[in-house]
Amino acid sequence: xxxxxxxxxxxxxxxxxxxxxxxxxxxxxxxxxxxxxxxxxxxxxxxxxxxxxxxxxxxxxxxxxxxxxxxxxxxxxxxxxxxxxxxxxxxxxxxxxxxxxxxxxxxxxxxxxxxxxxxxxxxxxxxxxxxxxxxxxxxxxxxxxxxxxxxxxxxxxxxxxxxxxxxxxxxxxxxxxxxxxxxxxxxxxxxxxxxxxxxxxxxxxxxxxxxxxxxxxxxxxxxxxxxxxxxxxxxxxxxxxxxxxxxxxxxxxxxxxxxxxxxxxxxxxxxxxxxxxxxxxxxxxxxxxxxxxxxxxxxxxxxxxxxxxxxxxxxxxxxxxxxxxxxxxxxxxxxxxxxxxxxxxxxxxxxxxxxxxxxxxxxxxxx
Numbered sequence: 001x002x003x004x005x006x007x008x009x010x011x012x013x014x015x016x017x018x019x020x021x022x023x024x025x026x027x028x029x030x031x032x033x034x035x036x037x038x039x040x041x042x043x044x045x046x047x048x049x050x051x052x053x054x055x056x057x058x059x060x061x062x063x064x065x066x067x068x069x070x071x072x073x074x075x076x077x078x079x080x081x082x083x084x085x086x087x088x089x090x091x092x093x094x095x096x097x098x099x100x101x102x103x104x105x106x107x108x109x110x111x112x113x114x115x116x117x118x119x120x121x122x123x124x125x126x127x128x129x130x131x132x133x134x135x136x137x138x139x140x141x142x143x144x145x146x147x148x149x150x151x152x153x154x155x156x157x158x159x160x161x162x163x164x165x166x167x168x169x170x171x172x173x174x175x176x177x178x179x180x181x182x183x184x185x186x187x188x189x190x191x192x193x194x195x196x197x198x199x200x201x202x203x204x205x206x207x208x209x210x211x212x213x214x215x216x217x218x219x220x221x222x223x224x225x226x227x228x229x230x231x232x233x234x235x236x237x238x239x240x241x242x243x244x245x246x247x248x249x250x251x252x253x254x255x256x257x258x259x260x261x262x263x264x265x266x267x268x269x270x271x272x273x274x275x276x277x278x279x280x281x282x283x284x285x286x287x288x289x290x291x292x293x294x295x296x297x298x299x300x301x302x303x304x305x306x307x308x309x310x311x312x313x314x315x316x317x318x319x320x321x322x323x324x325x326x327x328x329x330x331x332x333x334x335x336x337x338x339x340x341x342x343x344x345x346x347x348x349x350x351x352x353x354x355x356x357x358x359x360x361x362x363x364x365x366x367x
Contacts, residue, residue, distance in 0.1 A: 032294035033286070034206040034214055037276070040285035041217070042199050044278040049092040050191040052280065056086035057184040060145075064180045068173045071163040073156055080149050084258060086183075087142050091265040092272075092279060095224035098217055099202065100193035106186055108137045113232075113251050115143035117151065124171045131182050140179055143251075148176045150254035210360060218288055219360045222347050225270050230340040233263040234315075237326050238333035245333075247326040259322035264315055271308045274301075288351075296354045304346045311339035 063082040067075040094107055101107065109132070119139035123129040131140050152162040152172070162172050194202075205213035231241070232251070239245035252258035272279070276287020289301035314336045319325035326333055352359060 032291055034291070035203060037286035037288075037291060038203040038206060038214060040276055040278075040287070041273075042194070042202050044283075044285055045273060045276070046093075046096055046279075047191070047194050047199065048279040049089065049096075050187065050194060053086065053089045053093055054184070054187050054191055056082070056089050057180070057187055060086050061180045061184055064176060068163055068176065071160045071169075073160060076149065076156060076160055080255070083142070083145055083149060084255075087252075087258070087262060088265045090142060091262060092269040094228060094266075095221050095269065095273065096217075097220045097224070098213065099198040100190045104186065104189065105134075105137075106190055108134070109186055110141040110183060111143065111251075112138045112141060113143040114249055114253055115139060115141075115147050117147060120144055120147060120175070124168060124175045127171060127174075131178055140182060142183070143253075145176065145179050145183075146252065146254050148172070148179065150256075208356060210358065215357050216360065218352070218355070218357060221270070221273060221288070222344075222352070222359075223361050225340075226344050226348065229263070229266045229270065230337065230344060233259075233266065233322075234333060234340060235337045237322060238330055238337055239326075240334065240337055245326045245330050247323040250322040250326070253323060256323070257320045260315065260318050260320050260325075263322070264312065267308065267312050267315060271305065271312075274308070275305060292351055292354055298354075300346065300350055300354060304343060304351065307339070307343040307346060311336065311343060314339045 060079070060082040063075070063079040067079045090111065094111060097107055116138040119136060123136070123139060129136060149159065153159045163169050163176075166172070202213045207214070209215065232249075235241060237246050237249045250259040251262050271277075274287055275289045276285045277283070278285060289305065292301045292304075314332075318332055318336060319328065322333070348359065
């Protein structure tokens with residue numbers, strides 16, 4: 001039944017796009033400079049975002065050291081602030097699952113949520129663990145650090161005690177140290193690869209085939225939007241893919257007030273990347289929006305950005321705590337999901353058709 005409804009939605013969406021249907025215009029001949037686009041994406045968006053994340057993780061490590069050396073409320077708050085700034089920056093790099101990031105399964109070691117508190121507690125208790133093991137993917141990264149700062153006790157005083165007077169204080173300190181060090185090391189590995197060798201490969205890989213960077217990246221971008229943003233941040237907690245809502249599946253579960261903020265940052269990152277906006281500035285270079293415009297007479301890129309903006313407006317009206325939003329009025333979450341889904345249709349169906357690019361991942365959501 002879901003599949004029938006989904007197909008019907010595609011038909012309606014495509015038939016109402018504009019007076020000149022995207023599927024009927026076909027691709028037009030273009031001399032679009034794909035290498036120039038790749039240079040902009042690499043030099044002005046991807047590498048600067050990774051550089052900023054590395055800086056933010058250095059700052060997080062420093063704040064963590066200050067807190068664990070002198071556990072008190074003030075230092076806890078500073079560490080939490082550094083974690084949030086790094087987590088916000090993470091939203092701008094998670095979609096780039098290409099090159100070294102794909103090779104080392106970077107995103108799996110940085111942002112699997114909800115974190116597995118049982119595994120974390122077991123690791124701390126045993127004192128023997130391999131944080132690089134796939135078995136610990138849900139016990140590391142930003143969500144695990146969040147738990148260590150917000151979830152070890154029900155009060156901040158209790159959390160501080162876990163790093164000072166508690167019998168496990170030394171073990172807690174060691175685990176938190178290992179977590180932040182690993183995040184910094186992984187990020188440096190990916191960034192160094194971009195700067196030392198992969199950037200040159202990336203900007204030259206502009207062929208229209210399944211293994212070219214230009215095609216792989218647009219697939220990664222859409223996959224992240226569809227799964228990492230639409231499904232993980234909104235759809236799964238709202239119960240879109242299950243028989244019941246799952247308010248404990250939100251990002252930023254333990255900090256409570258950051259889940260909407262992170263989702264909005266993610267949506268902004270997606271929009272900026274699509275239009276080729278330089279990281280940290282207001283200037284635009286060549287992006288996939290320009291590639292789409294050069295490939296069709298239909299105003300498809302405008303439809304996509306308009307729909308992303310519509311979804312952002314809807315998302316902005318949600319409770320800061322998305323878990324609370326699910327519990328209090330889940331209909332607002334499902335409507336936000338619907339707005340995000342409309343952009344999936346435009347990108348995954350219309351955009352890829354215009355660019356003559358095949359989807360390289362399997363949709364297993366059941367939608």
